[in-house]
Amino acid sequence: MASIDIHGIRKSFGTFPVLHGVDLTIRDGEFIVLVGPSGCGKSTLLRMIAGLEDVTAGEIRIDGKRVNDLAPKDRDIAMVFQSYALYPHMSVADNMSYSLRLRRSTKEKIASAVGNAASKLGLDPLLERRPRALSGGQRQRVAMGRAIVRQPKAFLFDEPLSNLDARLREQMRAEIKKLHGDLRATSIYVTHDQIEAMTLADRIVAMHAGVVQQVGTPLDLYDRPANLFVAGFIGSPGMNFFEGRYVASGEGAELQLANGATLPLGKRLGIESGSVATLGIRPEHVVIADGGALEAKVDLIEPTGFGIIMHVTIHDIPMKIFTLDRAMLNPGPNVRVDLPRDKLHLFGTEGTRVD
Amino acid sequence: MTIAAHPQAVRPLKKRIADASEPYLYSAPALILIITVMLVPLALGISYAFRDIQLLNPLSGGFIGLDHFRALSEDQAFFRALRNTLWWTGASVFLQFLFGLILALLLDKPFAGRGIAQALVFLPWAVPSFLAGLNWAWLFNPVIGPLPHWMYALGIMDAPNNILSDPHLAMWGPIVANVWWGIPFFAITLLAALQAIPRDLYEAASIDGAGPVQRFLSITLPFLAPTIAITILLRTVWISNFADLIVVMTNGGPADRTQIVASYIFTQAFKRLDFGYASAIALVLLVLLLAYSMLIVLLRQTLLNKG
Numbered sequence: 053m054a055s056i057d058i059h060g061i062r063k064s065f066g067t068f069p070v071l072h073g074v075d076l077t078i079r080d081g082e083f084i085v086l087v088g089p090s091g092c093g094k095s096t097l098l099r100m101i102a103g104l105e106d107v108t109a110g111e112i113r114i115d116g117k118r119v120n121d122l123a124p125k126d127r128d129i130a131m132v133f134q135s136y137a138l139y140p141h142m143s144v145a146d147n148m149s150y151s152l153r154l155r156r157s158t159k160e161k162i163a164s165a166v167g168n169a170a171s172k173l174g175l176d177p178l179l180e181r182r183p184r185a186l187s188g189g190q191r192q193r194v195a196m197g198r199a200i201v202r203q204p205k206a207f208l209f210d211e212p213l214s215n216l217d218a219r220l221r222e223q224m225r226a227e228i229k230k231l232h233g234d235l236r237a238t239s240i241y242v243t244h245d246q247i248e249a250m251t252l253a254d255r256i257v258a259m260h261a262g263v264v265q266q267v268g269t270p271l272d273l274y275d276r277p278a279n280l281f282v283a284g285f286i287g288s289p290g291m292n293f294f295e296g297r298y299v300a301s302g303e304g305a306e307l308q309l310a311n312g313a314t315l316p317l318g319k320r321l322g323i324e325s326g327s328v329a330t331l332g333i334r335p336e337h338v339v340i341a342d343g344g345a346l347e348a349k350v351d352l353i354e355p356t357g358f359g360i361i362m363h364v365t366i367h368d369i370p371m372k373i374f375t376l377d378r379a380m381l382n383p384g385p386n387v388r389v390d391l392p393r394d395k396l397h398l399f400g401t402e403g404t405r406v407d
Numbered sequence: 408m409t410i411a412a413h414p415q416a417v418r419p420l421k422k423r424i425a426d427a428s429e430p431y432l433y434s435a436p437a438l439i440l441i442i443t444v445m446l447v448p449l450a451l452g453i454s455y456a457f458r459d460i461q462l463l464n465p466l467s468g469g470f471i472g473l474d475h476f477r478a479l480s481e482d483q484a485f486f487r488a489l490r491n492t493l494w495w496t497g498a499s500v501f502l503q504f505l506f507g508l509i510l511a512l513l514l515d516k517p518f519a520g521r522g523i524a525q526a527l528v529f530l531p532w533a534v535p536s537f538l539a540g541l542n543w544a545w546l547f548n549p550v551i552g553p554l555p556h557w558m559y560a561l562g563i564m565d566a567p568n569n570i571l572s573d574p575h576l577a578m579w580g581p582i583v584a585n586v587w588w589g590i591p592f593f594a595i596t597l598l599a600a601l602q603a604i605p606r607d608l609y610e611a612a613s614i615d616g617a618g619p620v621q622r623f624l625s626i627t628l629p630f631l632a633p634t635i636a637i638t639i640l641l642r643t644v645w646i647s648n649f650a651d652l653i654v655v656m657t658n659g660g661p662a663d664r665t666q667i668v669a670s671y672i673f674t675q676a677f678k679r680l681d682f683g684y685a686s687a688i689a690l691v692l693l694v695l696l697l698a699y700s701m702l703i704v705l706l707r708q709t710l711l712n713k714g
Binding site: 102103104123124125129130131133135137139141150151154155198202 | 607610
């Protein structure tokens with residue numbers, strides 16, 4: 053187990069920069085999730101930690117030791133690949149013991165390490181099979197088993213659940229969390245799935261276009277997104293945004309929309325009156341009430357079973373409402389809604405959060 | 408149902424014959440073609456092996472049973488040709504494979520100009536074998552070719568002689584030409600197999616602690632094994648039947664030192680014009696190659712089942 057320090061990491065492929073200076077400190081035993089859309093550089097960052105990509109600039113330290121120029125095998129890390137990367141011509145047991153055999157561990161040590169990992173992952177009856185005779189979920193387990201037997205300083209996961217179907221993904225997600233609870237191993241997990249990020253992480257690192265947008269606990273990112281990107285990326289259905297002009301008036305303040313309508317903000321915030329701002333509210337925080345301040349035209353109803361996603365238009369701006377009220381399956385052409393002031397997020401001209 | 412079945416019972420004979428022969432008529436063109444172009448020559452060739460057929464003797468052509476094979480079993484030239492065939496085929500296939508594999512591994516790594524290099528590698532394959540043979544014969548000829556002088560300068564040879572006229576070295580001439588000519592086949596097929604290996608596996612192995620040699624042994628080789636088996640099988644059969652280079656470069660000489668079974672058949676059939684005896688030798692070669700092919704196919708099957 054070890055801490056990992058990433059300092060000023062940059063990466064370019066040729067002249068094309070993909071990472072613009074990433075700083076991150078990962079504590080011993082922490083579960084970190086790198087999340088972001090495709091092409092944001094999260095996988096590249098992970099592969100640099102693994103040693104599969106060269107570092108253009110900056111420094112990576114594992115357990116205090118600089119590893120920039122170390123080969124992957126000398127970094128004492130294990131990685132689980134999206135494709136699992138199991139050796140097809142080796143049995144499950146051989147796949148799991150390959151790293152130990154390369155290190156010339158004793159037969160007894162290999163047998164006990166493989167046995168322990170197999171029983172932890174329920175692989176005992178499959179040890180003699182070849183990967184092609186396994187289902188997707190079983191292959192996934194073998195890939196994790198291969199990582200566990202080494203007892204490495206850190207586990208790296210590169211979108212390990214993307215190739216599984218939804219039900220299995222849910223199940224493996226819980227297993228990974230349980231496994232981390234048992235092993236308390238430093239883990240870095242890359243995903244584009246925000247549910248995986250929210251459920252697994254001790255801390256989430258949200259990335260976009262090669263830049264870290266926010267680092268924090270899952271609820272930090274949900275409750276207090278640092279900027280428009282994080283606000284829009286975390287949460288499903290995504291946050292609603294109203295673009296307009298921030299106007300301070302007396303004790304309070306309001307957001308003036310393009311069509312002249314105003315949305316009250318409740319209190320004055322730390323930006324200049326008259327500047328461009330974006331107001332955000334999550335669909336689940338919009339309150340439907342007969343006496344609501346705003347009129348919303350109902351466009352579409354999406355029942356999800358658990359709740360209902362309503363597509364509505366307020367002041368010509370499309371937005372979504374998530375409600376558990378089944379009466380809203382047949383809401384009529386218009387509903388009245390309130391935007392509770394303590395649930396509003398305001399983002400300034402640059403898209404950063406304003407409090 | 409009886410009503411529906413009734414018309415069939417009184418179907419006219421002609422119609423029944425037509426219906427029964429319909430599938431055979433459809434497949435007839437293909438079958439006739441295969442029989443005429445493949446089976447008839449094969450059967451004819453096999454029958455020659457049991458007949459006395461000499462082009463210059465109008466009285467020949469009679470059935471002589473196993474006489475050719477009795478003569479063959481005492482023919483020292485044939486046994487020498489058989490040994491030479493083993494030597495020629497073994498050395499050519501091994502060297503072609505070795506250099507082809509090295510070339511494929513080099514071309515698998517990305518570098519500037521790789522596309523052009525890959526196209527150039529294929530070039531020798533496009534050279535007609537007779538032209539390749541002539542070229543190499545000239546290269547080995549000290550009067551016009553540079554190779555003997557270079558080898559002399561490097562101290563490999565005592566004097567800048569033509570190795571093709573040295574009984575102890577002559578076989579190396581056609582082998583070198585054959586290796587040059589056949590490398591592209593191995594390089595291209597092995598390169599295709601190499602590029603089908605998922606890169607993830609190499610990355611996983613390097614994280615697991617495997618060095619370049621271990622990665623080659625535990626990932627590259629197992630993945631290439633089926634391709635290696637089938638290409639070596641094909642090349643072995645082709646090369647042992649491949650007399651062009653030998654006929655052009657040495658014509659079996661000096662003193663029959665480069666005579667292989669295929670060129671011996673050529674000599675018997677088209678120089679001595681003894682088609683019967685040549686067919687008998689060809690039949691023996693066919694049986695040997697069939698046995699060899701069966702062996703390799705079985706080997707490949709067990710390899711595939713294991714993997």
